[in-house]
Amino acid sequence: MRAAVFHSSPAASGAWLSIEDVPRPELQPGEVLLRVIACGVCRTDLHIVERDLPPLHSRIIPGHQIVGEVIEGATAALPAGTRVGVSWVGGVDGNCWFCRHGMENLCDHLVFTGYSVNGGYAEFAAVRADFANPLPAGLDPITAAPLLCAGVIGFRSLRVAGVERGERVGLYGFGSSASLAVRVLHSWNCEVYVVTRGESHRKAAESLGAAWVGDEDAKPPVELDRAITFAPSGKVVVSALSALRKGGVVAINAIHLDRMPTFDYDRLLWGERQLRSVANMTRQDARDFLALARDLNFRPAVNTFPLEDANRALEAVKDETASGSAVIVL
Numbered sequence: 001m002r003a004a005v006f007h008s009s010p011a012a013s014g015a016w017l018s019i020e021d022v023p024r025p026e027l028q029p030g031e032v033l034l035r036v037i038a039c040g041v042c043r044t045d046l047h048i049v050e051r052d053l054p055p056l057h058s059r060i061i062p063g064h065q066i067v068g069e070v071i072e073g074a075t076a077a078l079p080a081g082t083r084v085g086v087s088w089v090g091g092v093d094g095n096c097w098f099c100r101h102g103m104e105n106l107c108d109h110l111v112f113t114g115y116s117v118n119g120g121y122a123e124f125a126a127v128r129a130d131f132a133n134p135l136p137a138g139l140d141p142i143t144a145a146p147l148l149c150a151g152v153i154g155f156r157s158l159r160v161a162g163v164e165r166g167e168r169v170g171l172y173g174f175g176s177s178a179s180l181a182v183r184v185l186h187s188w189n190c191e192v193y194v195v196t197r198g199e200s201h202r203k204a205a206e207s208l209g210a211a212w213v214g215d216e217d218a219k220p221p222v223e224l225d226r227a228i229t230f231a232p233s234g235k236v237v238v239s240a241l242s243a244l245r246k247g248g249v250v251a252i253n254a255i256h257l258d259r260m261p262t263f264d265y266d267r268l269l270w271g272e273r274q275l276r277s278v279a280n281m282t283r284q285d286a287r288d289f290l291a292l293a294r295d296l297n298f299r300p301a302v303n304t305f306p307l308e309d310a311n312r313a314l315e316a317v318k319d320e321t322a323s324g325s326a327v328i329v330l
């Protein structure tokens with residue numbers, strides 16, 4: 001099969017992946033084989049190929065927003081031809097303390113799609129059947145791809161921040177995750193305040209009906225109940241903290257931060273303000289979000305690339321050039 005492969009030996013920026021013919025994956029017990037229809041490109045993929053996340057293997061096929069069709073290993077729950085979505089969490093051990101306490105996203109032995117095991121930048125992918133989420137009927141397979149990480153993680157961030165209906169919520173940074181979160185927040189009658197650098201991101205936030213939009217140095221005109229930060233920057237986290245009411249929560253939606261600057265505890269965290277990170281996702285998050293995406297008729301704008309152009313797709317994420325989410329279409 002054709003696949004875009006990341007080799008752990010350093011490559012030049014923009015030439016992170018090589019397009020190769022590789023053997024089709026062999027199914028292990030409990031797995032299904034998918035014919036990949038589309039695979040979303042996520043900022044985490046960029047962290048992988050740029051080694052912000054240390055390589056775990058000498059070669060790996062990235063891609064963790066896979067939409068595919070079951071073609072082998074079908075089960076009663078997943079008959080042949082079922083369309084499924086696979087996310088960043090591709091498996092858990094099921095028996096560690098976290099799994100036993102309803103926190104499988106924190107499992108001690110997580111399997112990461114496209115990082116610890118091969119992902120979806122390929123014609124076929126073998127995935128654990130119990131982590132293949134059936135796509136609700138009515139979701140388009142290509143526009144559903146960016147929902148699987150950006151969307152699910154954005155949704156989980158709202159849960160981690162404890163957002164309640166009608167609250168004032170700040171979104172710091174405005175990529176695909178934030179733009180999907182806006183739609184969810186509006187369906188909960190929340191007011192959305194967006195702080196982001198980049199004119200195109202501010203325009204996008206305005207067009208989605210944000211109550212207020214400001215640049216990276218601006219401060220929302222009201223105190224926020226909750227804030228979610230999407231930028232890989234500790235400075236942004238501190239700026240979000242400074243906009244919170246007492247008892248408010250900042251949820252950090254970033255797998256990697258440059259650094260956390262020192263900040264004034266008395267002024268910014270005192271008053272039971274909370275700072276929480278958002279790590280991975282549970283299957284329940286994925287299924288709840290996909291059902292909501294179907295109900296709200298989500299069709300995020302996408303920018304499609306053939307597999308041969310996987311590097312260009314990563315570059316589009318890096319440069320934040322495209323207005324839609326990058327998706328590799330097979």
Ligand SMILES: [Zn+2]
Nearest residue numbers: 042044149150
């Ligand atoms: Zn991702």
Ligand SMILES: [Zn+2]
Nearest residue numbers: 094096099107
């Ligand atoms: Zn576990």
